[in-house]
Amino acid sequence: MNLRRLVMREIFHRKTNFFLALLGAALAIVCVLATLAAMRSFELNSDALIAKMEADTQKEMKQLEDDIRKTMKGLGFNIYIFPKDQDMSEVYDQGYASKTMPEEYATILANSKIVTVNHLLPSLTQKLEWPEKKRNVILIGVRGEVPLAHRDPKSPLIDPVKKGELVLGYELHRSLGLKLGDELMFKGKSFKLSKAYQERGSKDDITIWMNLTECQELLGKKGLINAIQALECNCATLDRLGEIRAELMQILPNTQITETGSTALARAESRTKAKATAQKQIATAKQHRKQASAERERFAGVLLPIVLLFAMAWIAMLAFMNVRERVTEIGVLRAIGVSSKIILTAFLSRAVVAGLLGASLGAVFFAVIYPLLKERFFHGITLGEVISVSECAWLLLAAPFLAAVSAWLPSLMAAQKDPADVLRYD
Amino acid sequence: MTDNQPIAVKAEGLHKRFVTTEEEVHAVNDVSFEICAGDFVALHGPSGCGKSTLLLMTGALLSPDEGVIEIAGKNPYELKAEGRAAFRAEHVGFVFQQFHLIPYLNVLDNVLIGDLANRSSGGESNGDRARELLEKFNIGHRLHHVPSKLSIGEQQRVALARALLHSPELVLADEPTGNLDPENSEIILQHLADFADDGGAVIMVTHDDRAKAAAKSAMHLDGGEMISSDQQGEKKEGQGE
Numbered sequence: 100m101n102l103r104r105l106v107m108r109e110i111f112h113r114k115t116n117f118f119l120a121l122l123g124a125a126l127a128i129v130c131v132l133a134t135l136a137a138m139r140s141f142e143l144n145s146d147a148l149i150a151k152m153e154a155d156t157q158k159e160m161k162q163l164e165d166d167i168r169k170t171m172k173g174l175g176f177n178i179y180i181f182p183k184d185q186d187m188s189e190v191y192d193q194g195y196a197s198k199t200m201p202e203e204y205a206t207i208l209a210n211s212k213i214v215t216v217n218h219l220l221p222s223l224t225q226k227l228e229w230p231e232k233k234r235n236v237i238l239i240g241v242r243g244e245v246p247l248a249h250r251d252p253k254s255p256l257i258d259p260v261k262k263g264e265l266v267l268g269y270e271l272h273r274s275l276g277l278k279l280g281d282e283l284m285f286k287g288k289s290f291k292l293s294k295a296y297q298e299r300g301s302k303d304d305i306t307i308w309m310n311l312t313e314c315q316e317l318l319g320k321k322g323l324i325n326a327i328q329a330l331e332c333n334c335a336t337l338d339r340l341g342e343i344r345a346e347l348m349q350i351l352p353n354t355q356i357t358e359t360g361s362t363a364l365a366r367a368e369s370r371t372k373a374k375a376t377a378q379k380q381i382a383t384a385k386q387h388r389k390q391a392s393a394e395r396e397r398f399a400g401v402l403l404p405i406v407l408l409f410a411m412a413w414i415a416m417l418a419f420m421n422v423r424e425r426v427t428e429i430g431v432l433r434a435i436g437v438s439s440k441i442i443l444t445a446f447l448s449r450a451v452v453a454g455l456l457g458a459s460l461g462a463v464f465f466a467v468i469y470p471l472l473k474e475r476f477f478h479g480i481t482l483g484e485v486i487s488v489s490e491c492a493w494l495l496l497a498a499p500f501l502a503a504v505s506a507w508l509p510s511l512m513a514a515q516k517d518p519a520d521v522l523r524y525d
Numbered sequence: 526m527t528d529n530q531p532i533a534v535k536a537e538g539l540h541k542r543f544v545t546t547e548e549e550v551h552a553v554n555d556v557s558f559e560i561c562a563g564d565f566v567a568l569h570g571p572s573g574c575g576k577s578t579l580l581l582m583t584g585a586l587l588s589p590d591e592g593v594i595e596i597a598g599k600n601p602y603e604l605k606a607e608g609r610a611a612f613r614a615e616h617v618g619f620v621f622q623q624f625h626l627i628p629y630l631n632v633l634d635n636v637l638i639g640d641l642a643n644r645s646s647g648g649e650s651n652g653d654r655a656r657e658l659l660e661k662f663n664i665g666h667r668l669h670h671v672p673s674k675l676s677i678g679e680q681q682r683v684a685l686a687r688a689l690l691h692s693p694e695l696v697l698a699d700e701p702t703g704n705l706d707p708e709n710s711e712i713i714l715q716h717l718a719d720f721a722d723d724g725g726a727v728i729m730v731t732h733d734d735r736a737k738a739a740a741k742s743a744m745h746l747d748g749g750e751m752i753s754s755d756q757q758g759e760k761k762e763g764q765g766e
């Protein structure tokens with residue numbers, strides 16, 4: 100005869116009491132697992148949704164940025180950098196700056212780490228008479244784009260004009276009957292017509308493009324330019340010009356900038372706003388998820404202790420009933436010399452077995468029904484993702500411990516039962 | 526008291542009072558006796574006279590308010606509760622009117638239940654001793670039956686086997702034949718007498734005349750006091766039953 104045999108025989112004898120205790124432990128474990136699974140699956144699901152939202156937005160924004168870049172590129176330069184002392188009303192009146200600035204400004208800008216503009220194109224522009232043809236023309240000296248030192252080289256928006264060559268606008272070559280390859284004299288110097296533009300319906304039609312160095316020599320403005328054209332970067336914020344100006348002023352304080360409005364800009368701004376809105380929506384979704392998660396945690400923080408307390412009270416009540424039912428047995432055992440320690444161990448063991456078996460059955464039951472409820476209540480997330488094996492093991496260890504704690508008081512009562520009291524009134 | 530036998534139980538000046546909200550009951554009042562090995566003593570008296578209280582005190586279950594008890598030469602009330610439990614397991618056997626067998630254990634396990642006490646003090650299992658006793662009491666064929674499947678007489682024999690498992694010096698029997706028919710009463714009384722003949726001491730609380738007759742001596746208790754004590758088989762005239 101040993102204690103294990105006594106405990107197991109008693110459990111089989113009083114099946115109902117034991118089964119009810121076991122059921123209490125099983126239900127408590129199912130509740131704990133279900134609550135954990137619901138919280139975790141909600142978190143995983145909302146994390147996945149937000150991640151998808153972010154990825155979609157990123158993809159969309161990248162596409163939009165590419166669209167903007169292409170559109171802007173198609174429309175040409177929209178940022179003009181002029182000397183600081185240039186009267187802008189004069190620029191708007193005659194179409195170019197009369198003041199000049201060093202050509203090296205373009206190089207300084209290119210070698211800086213400016214991020215708000217790209218495609219830098221220095222130029223020297225002046226209205227003058229083409230003496231050999233008796234025509235008023237706009238002469239623009241260009242050297243091609245100055246590559247930005249800190250960025251990957253971009254394909255140039257405008258190709259440079261080689262030395263000894265000219266590019267003419269439509270009205271000029273049409274009215275003068277000029278063809279590609281014709282030799283032309285401009286202010287006493289010989290050039291070859293390398294390119295003739297199609298009609299643009301703008302002042303470009305009466306413009307001559309020439310190599311910048313040759314232009315500077317012809318105009319007596321060696322090493323000088325009167326504008327740097329650029330394309331604003333679409334990474335700029337809503338206050339695009341302010342941001343560009345702030346950055347530019349740190350690099351070239353003796354300059355000023357202006358921006359030409361366009362539908363592309365409006366579109367870019369609306370897309371920037373759309374991006375900001377999308378990011379705000381993601382932030383809001385994250386905030387909502389955080390709040391919902393916190394609410395669920397608070398709810399679980401109330402629910403789980405209640406469930407555990409209820410289960411423990413249930414097990415304690417059943418243990419009390421068991422002790423009451425076995426009062427005479429306890430009295431007899433104590434009378435024949437069984438120690439109170441063994442009585443205590445017998446009752447606690449019963450609770451431990453109920454806790455362990457109940458928790459195991461609860462865990463198995465939950466694992467069996469989870470796949471059936473997964474789609475409806477747990478966002479289709481697998482059990483392994485929401486409950487780890489170690490957590491399950493901890494619960495299985497905690498359950499018998501809590502059951503023993505629950506049964507402690509009744510077991511102690513049993514152990515301290517005075518056999519004389521029991522037998523005297525028998 | 527049996528001549529030339531060692532004293533199994535010695536009680537001197539025992540008192541026990543129970544205080545209720547209404548009154549104080551002097552359940553045992555200045556009771557002294559000596560019982561030797563080989564004695565089979567019937568303890569009788571009217572209901573409420575203190576027989577069961579005296580039996581519990583004698584069994585190291587209920588400490589007296591005054592007086593001393595020695596069992597096998599030792600005062601169990603000098604021990605702490607756990608030590609007294611071990612003392613009971615070693616020296617005292619109990620038989621109850623209601624048998625108090627454990628309903629979910631079979632016959633063999635019911636007898637061996639005392640091993641739980643024995644084991645805690647490092648003893649070994651008494652399986653062979655239990656079987657021997659059950660064979661002797663003619664229930665060896667029902668070792669694996671639970672008490673509810675046994676007759677009343679068989680149940681009391683199992684209870685007696687449980688009491689004798691550790692070969693105690695003293696058996697305390699509280700109305701052991703109270704629920705038995707004459708035939709089974711005879712068997713139980715015979716076994717108790719055999720135990721006494723083998724050197725054990727028996728104190729049996731009883732109202733049953735046949736049981737009193739089976740005992741070698743008698744003690745009469747009334748109002749908590751020992752009215753007569755005929756522990757050598759000679760009842761004092763004008764006293765006792």
